[in-house]
Amino acid sequence: MPHPRRDPPRWSPPRGLVAVAISCALSVLGVAAASPSRVVYPAQRLPLVFSHALHVGDLGAACVDCHTAATTSRSVVDRLTPGEDACRTCHAIDRALPGGTGAGPATACVACHPGYEPGASVARVFIPTPNLKFSHAAHATTACQTCHGDMTKVELATRDHLPAMETCLTCHDGARAANACTTCHLATQGGRVRTELPDGHLVPRGGVTGAAHTLDFYTSHDHVARAAPDTCASCHEERFCADCHAGSIKPMAFHAGNYVALHAVEAIRGVPDCTVCHKSQRFCVGCHERSGVGVRAESGFDRVGVVNRFHRPNWNHGVDAQKNLKTCAGCHREDFCAECHTAEPGRMGVSPHGPGWRGSGRCRALASKNPRLCLRCHIELDRVSCD
Amino acid sequence: MTRASAVLVALVLSSTPAHAYEYEVLARTAGQLYELPTLRLVGADLWLARRRYTQTLTLSVWDIGDLKRQRLKARPGVPDRGPVVWLTGHLRIDHDFGAWTAGTVTVDDRRLDAIDAIPDLAASSLGLDLLYGYLAVDGLAGRVDLRIGRQLEVDALDWWSVDGVSARVRTPWPVLFEATAGLRVRDRSPLGASDFELDGTASADCHEYVEGPTAGSGSWQIIDRSRVPGENRLGSDLAFCPERDAMLPTGVLAVETAGVRWLHARAAYRRTQSRTPGLIGPVDRLDFPDAGLYPDEVGQAPAWGVDEEHASVVARGTARARGAVIEPWVQARYSLLHGVADEAHAGVRVTRGAHALEPEVSRSVPTFDGDSIWNVFVVGTSWDARLTYDLAPRHAGYRGFATAWLRRYDAPADDARSWVAGLRTGAEADVAPRVRARLDLVGDDGYGGRRVGATAAARWQRSRALAVSGRLGGLSVELADTDLRGAHGFSGVGQVAASWKIDRGIAAHATTEVSHGPRAPLDVRAVIVVDLAFEPETH
Numbered sequence: 001m002p003h004p005r006r007d008p009p010r011w012s013p014p015r016g017l018v019a020v021a022i023s024c025a026l027s028v029l030g031v032a033a034a035s036p037s038r039v040v041y042p043a044q045r046l047p048l049v050f051s052h053a054l055h056v057g058d059l060g061a062a063c064v065d066c067h068t069a070a071t072t073s074r075s076v077v078d079r080l081t082p083g084e085d086a087c088r089t090c091h092a093i094d095r096a097l098p099g100g101t102g103a104g105p106a107t108a109c110v111a112c113h114p115g116y117e118p119g120a121s122v123a124r125v126f127i128p129t130p131n132l133k134f135s136h137a138a139h140a141t142t143a144c145q146t147c148h149g150d151m152t153k154v155e156l157a158t159r160d161h162l163p164a165m166e167t168c169l170t171c172h173d174g175a176r177a178a179n180a181c182t183t184c185h186l187a188t189q190g191g192r193v194r195t196e197l198p199d200g201h202l203v204p205r206g207g208v209t210g211a212a213h214t215l216d217f218y219t220s221h222d223h224v225a226r227a228a229p230d231t232c233a234s235c236h237e238e239r240f241c242a243d244c245h246a247g248s249i250k251p252m253a254f255h256a257g258n259y260v261a262l263h264a265v266e267a268i269r270g271v272p273d274c275t276v277c278h279k280s281q282r283f284c285v286g287c288h289e290r291s292g293v294g295v296r297a298e299s300g301f302d303r304v305g306v307v308n309r310f311h312r313p314n315w316n317h318g319v320d321a322q323k324n325l326k327t328c329a330g331c332h333r334e335d336f337c338a339e340c341h342t343a344e345p346g347r348m349g350v351s352p353h354g355p356g357w358r359g360s361g362r363c364r365a366l367a368s369k370n371p372r373l374c375l376r377c378h379i380e381l382d383r384v385s386c387d
Numbered sequence: 388m389t390r391a392s393a394v395l396v397a398l399v400l401s402s403t404p405a406h407a408y409e410y411e412v413l414a415r416t417a418g419q420l421y422e423l424p425t426l427r428l429v430g431a432d433l434w435l436a437r438r439r440y441t442q443t444l445t446l447s448v449w450d451i452g453d454l455k456r457q458r459l460k461a462r463p464g465v466p467d468r469g470p471v472v473w474l475t476g477h478l479r480i481d482h483d484f485g486a487w488t489a490g491t492v493t494v495d496d497r498r499l500d501a502i503d504a505i506p507d508l509a510a511s512s513l514g515l516d517l518l519y520g521y522l523a524v525d526g527l528a529g530r531v532d533l534r535i536g537r538q539l540e541v542d543a544l545d546w547w548s549v550d551g552v553s554a555r556v557r558t559p560w561p562v563l564f565e566a567t568a569g570l571r572v573r574d575r576s577p578l579g580a581s582d583f584e585l586d587g588t589a590s591a592d593c594h595e596y597v598e599g600p601t602a603g604s605g606s607w608q609i610i611d612r613s614r615v616p617g618e619n620r621l622g623s624d625l626a627f628c629p630e631r632d633a634m635l636p637t638g639v640l641a642v643e644t645a646g647v648r649w650l651h652a653r654a655a656y657r658r659t660q661s662r663t664p665g666l667i668g669p670v671d672r673l674d675f676p677d678a679g680l681y682p683d684e685v686g687q688a689p690a691w692g693v694d695e696e697h698a699s700v701v702a703r704g705t706a707r708a709r710g711a712v713i714e715p716w717v718q719a720r721y722s723l724l725h726g727v728a729d730e731a732h733a734g735v736r737v738t739r740g741a742h743a744l745e746p747e748v749s750r751s752v753p754t755f756d757g758d759s760i761w762n763v764f765v766v767g768t769s770w771d772a773r774l775t776y777d778l779a780p781r782h783a784g785y786r787g788f789a790t791a792w793l794r795r796y797d798a799p800a801d802d803a804r805s806w807v808a809g810l811r812t813g814a815e816a817d818v819a820p821r822v823r824a825r826l827d828l829v830g831d832d833g834y835g836g837r838r839v840g841a842t843a844a845a846r847w848q849r850s851r852a853l854a855v856s857g858r859l860g861g862l863s864v865e866l867a868d869t870d871l872r873g874a875h876g877f878s879g880v881g882q883v884a885a886s887w888k889i890d891r892g893i894a895a896h897a898t899t900e901v902s903h904g905p906r907a908p909l910d911v912r913a914v915i916v917v918d919l920a921f922e923p924e925t926h
Contacts, residue, residue: 003839038782174646178466190408190473191448205781206712206738214743214777215815215825216788223732223747227703227716228651229541238539239445239477243519245546246582248481248511249440249914253858256842257880257902258910260889262421262864269807270769271794276546279586282574286507288489290435292426293871310871323796323805323834324768325753329586334760335594335609341764344606345599354765360833363763365726370692370757372663372681377760379596380603380737381687 037166039200041130043159047123049114050156057152063144065089070144073136077129080136087112130162131197132184142171181234193235202235218254219272245277260291270324284330294331342377358386391903413445414919421912423487426871432906436485439511447475469526474536479580481511488512489621491867510574510581511637517578519548530557542641543653543701548572548583549637563645570692571635571659585635585659585694587759593628595680602684629664629680630758635659635694636660652702658723659694660757694757696723711739722754726764734773741780747773767798785816796834804867807833829862836867851888858882876905892920 055061060128064070066082087093091105098118100108106242108117116122123340147153147163156163165184172179185202186194195202206212211224211231225232225241230240244251255263267274278284288294293310309329311317328337341352357363363386366373371381378384419439424432450456451472458467483489488511502508521536532555539548549570560566573880574581598605610628641655665679681688701718713735720730734747749771756763772793779786789812796805809831818824824845831838840862847855861880866874884898896916903909 004747028569044742145440167840169648173648178530179648189411190447190475191449201570205779206714206736206743212736212738212743212777212779214779214788215786215813216777216790216811220775220790222716223716223734224703225541226543226718227653227701231651232541237445237447237475238519239443241541241546242539243443246518246580248439248479248514249419250421250912252882252884252898252900252912252914256858256860256882257900258860258878258904259908261874261904261906262862263876264866264869265838265864267868269794269833271771271792271809273806275586277582279582279584280579281586282510286505286510289505290425290492290501290508291423292432308875308922310869311871311881312868315868318765319798322765322798324769325761325764327764331756334587335607337764338607338760341760342607345604346606352760352764354483357763361726365724366757366762370694371687372691372692373760373762374757375596375681375688376607376758379605379682379687380685382685 001344005251036159036162037202037205038159039197040132041159041162042128042199045124045126046156046158047113047114052151052154052157063151070136071140074138076132076134078136079127081125081127128199131186131194131199131202133182133186134184135339184257192233192236192237195235222276227273247277267330268320268324268327270326274330275326280326280329281333285333295333295336338376344377344379360386409450410446410448412920415441415443415916416439416919417914417916419705419912419914422910424906434907435487435490437483437487439481439483442480443480446478447473449473466530467526469524470528471525472523473525474520474522476536477518478520478578479514479516479518481514481516483511483513499760507581514580515578516580518580531555532557537569540567540639542655543699543720546583549582549639550576551637553639557645561645561647563641563643565641565643565655565861567637567639569637571637573631573635575632584701585756587755587757587761593630596682598682598684603682605682605857621652629666633664635662649706650702650704652700654698654700656698658696660691661694662690662691690756693724697721698723710736713737724757725752725754727752727754741778743775743777743779745773745775745777747771747775749773770795770797785814787814788812792831794834804834807831807835808832809838818845822846823848834867837865853888854886856882856884856886858884874905878904879900894918 030338033171040069052055055066056063066086067080068082068086069078070080084093091107092101092103093107094101097107098109098116100106100111106112109118109122113122147167148157148161151157152365154278168184169179172183178184181193182191186197188194193202204211204212206214211221211228214220218366253279266272274280274284285294337352340350343349343351349356353363367384367386374381374384392681417440419437419441421437422434423437424434427433432548449471451474455467455469455471456838458465471656487507488501490501491498492501493499494504503514517537519537519539521534521538523535524533525533527533534544534553535551537548537550538553541808549567549569549571551567553565553569555563555565570576571585572579572583574584593610594607595610597608637657637659639655639657641653643653644651663681677763679688684894697720699718699720701716703716704714706713707716714737715733715735717733718731719728721727722729728750729752730750732747732749734745736743736745751771753761753766753768773790774792775788777786777788787812791808791810793806793808798805809829811827811829813827815823815825822845825843827842827844829838829840840857840860842860843860845856849855861879863877863878864875880900880902882898884896886894886896888894894917896914896918898914900912900914901909902912
C-alpha cells in the first residue's frame, strides 16, 4: 500500500515564535484582544457557520427560540447550544439531500458545516464544560445581552461572548448579590477557590482582586499580602505561605546555586529583606558560626592580622552599622557589641546612643515601656534619665 | 450483668449518630542532600554534610457536626450564613543528621558538639513544629468567626504566630472588627517554631547579671553552665536561659473595611509583653547572693517589659479611568515601643490592557524586640524607590517585567557608598507546545558591592503526569570592603528537575543542582520530595 503523498518539507518559523511576535506587536500597539480566561472557559472547536446578526438582528429571533434551556438550566454541565432539531424549525433539512432541498432558508449541509463533503463525517463541535458554578435559571430575570453582549452584530458566538469576571462583579458586589469567590468559582473541600483545573492553573490577573500574579510576583507580593491577606486566603491555605516563609527546604529557584557563598551583597544592603523569612539572631548567626564566618567561629578569621578577614583593617564599623544594623545582627550577637558599648564599670563605655539621645522620644518610649533594656548597661536605673 | 446491660442501653440511647466528615490529609516527605563549607584559616575549606529529612503533615476536617450540610439539605438554594465548624493543622518534623548539626566544633582547643557550641543549630537538628493548628467556628450568630489554637497571621504588621483565641465580628455596615488574645509563639512554646521568634535578644547569648563585691558593681556574664547541676554534654545553654522561656502575652485589636469593592483598609494595634525573668532555675545556685537574671538589689528590675508594640494602617484602593485600572496603596507601621515609624510604603499600580506600571517608595528603620540593646544604637533610615513595568497580554503566551530600584541609606557619615541601584528584568514565553522558557537578567551596583548575572530556564510539560525543567545561571559578584576568600568571583549553576504525578494524590519531585563558584569548583545538591494528598470523597 503506497504511503500518502507528502510535499517535501519546507522551513517555516515555529508557530510559537510567530504567535509571540504577532501578539507582542499587537500588545505594544494596545490592541490585544480581551477575552475571558482560557482556564475558566477552555478552548472550543466550532467548525460552524452561523450568524447571530442575521437571526437575532435581522430576523428578530429571541435567544430562547434556539437556546430553549437557557432560562431553566441550573448547571454549567447543561448543553445550551441548539442542536439540529432547533434549526429544523425553520430550515427544511433533509440528510438524504446533503446538497440542499432548495426550499426556504438554506438546507445544504455546507451552509452550516463548512467544508463538509457528502459521505464524510461532520466535523464535531467541541464546547468543554466551563470550570465554574453557574445557574442560568437564577439569572433568568437578567437580559441575555447584559452578560453576553449585543448579539445583533455578532456572527458566530465564541468564548469571547461569555462573560468575564468584571461583568459578573457589576451585580455581585456583596450587596445586590454574593461576592464570595466561590459563589462562581469551583471550591475545594475547605471552601477555597480551586486553582488547579483541568485546563490550567487559575491565577489572578489583577484589576478585580488587585493581586495580579505577574512574572515577578513571587518576589514582589509583600504589599499585596499585607494589605489584603483575605484575598490571598481565598485560594491559599496557610501552609502555602509557611512552606516558603518558614520553610526547611532550600528554595532552588529563589536561592539557586551556591547562594550561601553569594548572599552577602544582598544581606549587607538589606535588599531583599532577609528577615522576612530568616531571623537574624536565630538563623543567620547560627549558620555563620557553623560556617566559620562569625566571632565564635573556629576559623578565627576575625582575628587581627589575619589576611582572610571579612572586615578590612581600618574599617569604620560605625558607618555601616548605622546604615543597616540588621546586617551586624546577622553575624554578631549583641553581647559582642556590649563589650564596648556599655556603661558597666570597667568597660570601654562607648555610648551607642549618639547625639540627641537624651531627651529624644525614642529614649523616653523605650525607658518607659521596657526598662529591662536599660539595665543591660545601666545597672542602677535611678541614675538613668532621658531628660 | 444487669448493671452492665443498663450501662450499655444508656450508652446506645445517649450516643449520637456517627458522621462521615469531609476531611483532607496532605503529607509531604522531603530528603535533601548537600554540603556547606566551613572556612578554615589554613588549608582548604571543610565541607560539612547536610542530610535533612523533612516531613510535613496537614490535616483538615470540614463541617464538623454536619451543620452546614444539614442546613443546605433542609433549605436548598438559601445562602448559608453558618455556623460551620472546622479544624486544620500543619505539623512538621525536620531532622538534619549530617555533620552540620551532628558534628563537632573546636572552641578554645575544646571539642564540643556543634549544637552545644552553637545552640541555634538545635532547631534544625531535630525540630517538631506545629506551624498552625486551630479549631474554627465561622458564622456564629451569622456574624462572628472564631479561631482557637495556634494561628498564623499575615497583616500590615508582619508575619507572626499566636496561641490563643481570635474573633472577627462582621457588622451590618461595611466594617468589621477583630480581636486576638493569646501567647505569642516562640521557639520554646510547645511544638513552637523558631521562625516566629521576635528578632533580637530572645535568641542571643543568654547573659545573667553577676553581682560584684558591692551592690551595683557587678557585670553581665554569659550564664556559666558549669555551675548548673545535672549538666550533660549534649545540652546547650538554651536550656539555662529563662529569658527564652518567658511567655509572651499578646493582644491585637483591628478594624477593617468589608465589602467595599474600591477600598480595602485596615488599622491594627498589637502589643506583646513578658514578665521579667527572675532566678535561673528554681533555686539560688550561686555561691553568692543571686540577684536573678537582671540586677535587682534595690528593686530596679521592672515586673514586666514590652517586647513589641505596634500600630499600623494599610489601605488599598481600586479605581478606573480612561480604560486604565488604578490601584493606589499605602501602609505604615509605628512602633510605640521605639517611638518611631519603622516602616512606611506607598505606591500605585496603573494597568492598561497588557501593560502595568508601578512606582513605589518606602522608608524603613531597623527595630528589634524590646529587650535588645540594639534598639538604643544610632540607626539610619533607608529610603527606597522602585519602578516596575509589567507586560502581561492575555492568552499571548508570554509576559515580562522590568524593575529599576534605588536605595539610599541615611547615615550620619554620608558618603558615596550610601547609594545602591539595580535593574532586574525577565521574560517568559511559550516557545513550543508544552514548553515554556524564561530568561532573567540582574545587575546592581553600589553599597555592598556589584552583581551582574543571568538565568535561563525552561519547563517541558511532557504530559499531564510528567514535567521536566532545567535552569542555567551565572552570577558575577564583587563584594565590597572585604578580603574574605570566596566572596568574589563568578558562580555558575545548573539544575534539572522532574515532577511526576504517579496517581491521583501522589506525586514525586526530584531536583539535582550542580554549581561552580569561587569557593568550590563543583558542588552538588539533591532534593527529593514525595507528595501524598489523601482527599477522600465522603458521603
